[in-house]
Amino acid sequence: MSIFLTFDLLALILAAILTAILMPMVIRLAFRYDRLDRPECRKIHLVSVPRLGGMAFIPISIISTILILGFIMRFYPDLPLTPIHGQAYPIAFFCVAVALVYAMGVIDDIFGLRYSVKFAVQAVCAIIVLMSGLQIDNLGGILGIHAIPQPAASLLTLIFIIGTINAFNLIDGLDGLCAMLAAIAFTVYGGVFYLSGNVILSLICFSLIGGLSAFLCYNVFGNAKRHTKIFMGDSGSMTLGLIISICALSFISYPTNTVATTQQQLIYLFSPIMIPVFDAIRVFAWRISHRRNPFIADKNHIHHRLLAAGMSQISALTELTLISMSFCLLNVMLADTININIVLLVDIIIWIAFNIVINRRTARIVHHRKQM
Secondary structure, eight states, X not given: OOHHHHHHHHHHHHHHHHHHHHHHXXXXXXXXXXXXXXXXXXXXXXXXXXXXXXXXXXXXXXXXXXXXXXXXHHHOTTSOOHHHHHTHHHHHHHHHHHHHHHHHHHHHHHTOOOHHHHHHHHHHHHHHHHHTTOOOOEXXXXXXXXXXXXXXXXXXXXXXXXXXXXXXXXXXXXXXXXXXXXXXXXXHHHHHHHXXXXXXXXXXXXHHHHHHHHHHHHHHHOOGGGTOOOOOHHHHHHHHHHHXXXXXXXXXXXXXXXXXXXXXXXXXXXXXXXXXXXXXXXXXXXXXXXXXXXXSOOSOSHHHHHHHTTOOHHHHHHHXXXXXXXXXXXXXXXXXXXXXXXXXXXXXXXXXXXXXXXXXXXXXXXXXXXXX
């Protein structure tokens, strides 16, 4: 086993332990200052639950990354760390963007913010990431398009970053769902970064997997009545979305990446975030087509529809997690031999078929209730 994989696993374990220690303190703090997510018609939970989980696992994951990285540079000075020194200024931009979106999320969780303010901050963070040099400048043959001009590349990159942030924020409506989908994404990206020698981003991904693992114990298995349950809040979901977009863009932007072709890079980039992105596109399109504000929350997300179709929260979480993992495995297997347009077409057909099945199941339940 490579020594860098050992460090990745140490970062994962350290983040999991520290998050598990800090989370009960955050829960008590939330109850003391009444920073709770209260039940309402649009929400699933029936008891007030703290919504400050992101305040714990996000900084702990970053701290774990820094500690392990410092340990490597202090006690293993002879290890090949060229990628670290080559990424100094991009990392500086990343830190500023992550700090901004995290701070905005914390303020929103504690005091509440209008969606227009949140969108403006997201746009600023996206511009900061773009300034680091990351961008989507090659579509790898999607719709016959390969290299794209600079203005279009910048615009596409901004849309991708803001879209990913909101996709993970919107999917955070079911216990464990956003965390599980993010963990899958970090597993894929972390594995790719490890293979390509990107030490910093590999450590970040594994640290976040550890932090999310500890958070899931409180989020999925915690008891709201016993004050052991917590939601991640916008400080968690939006920050995760930003970091995932940075990881995805880093994978296709850094010249150190030699583990995949351009087509494979794009497939690996999109596969882990397919469910949040597809669901966000469907929900926004539905709201606009029905002349509703696309930023006003409703109960039309995929997890709401699964619950309406008669599934329990655990069953819905399990099904969406397995579908996301299946997308990743299927696409990785197809990436080497099949054109990217066919891969994306297969993904879209599967997603549409899945939604049709949900709609029919829900219609049968509604019809049955009317007859009772």
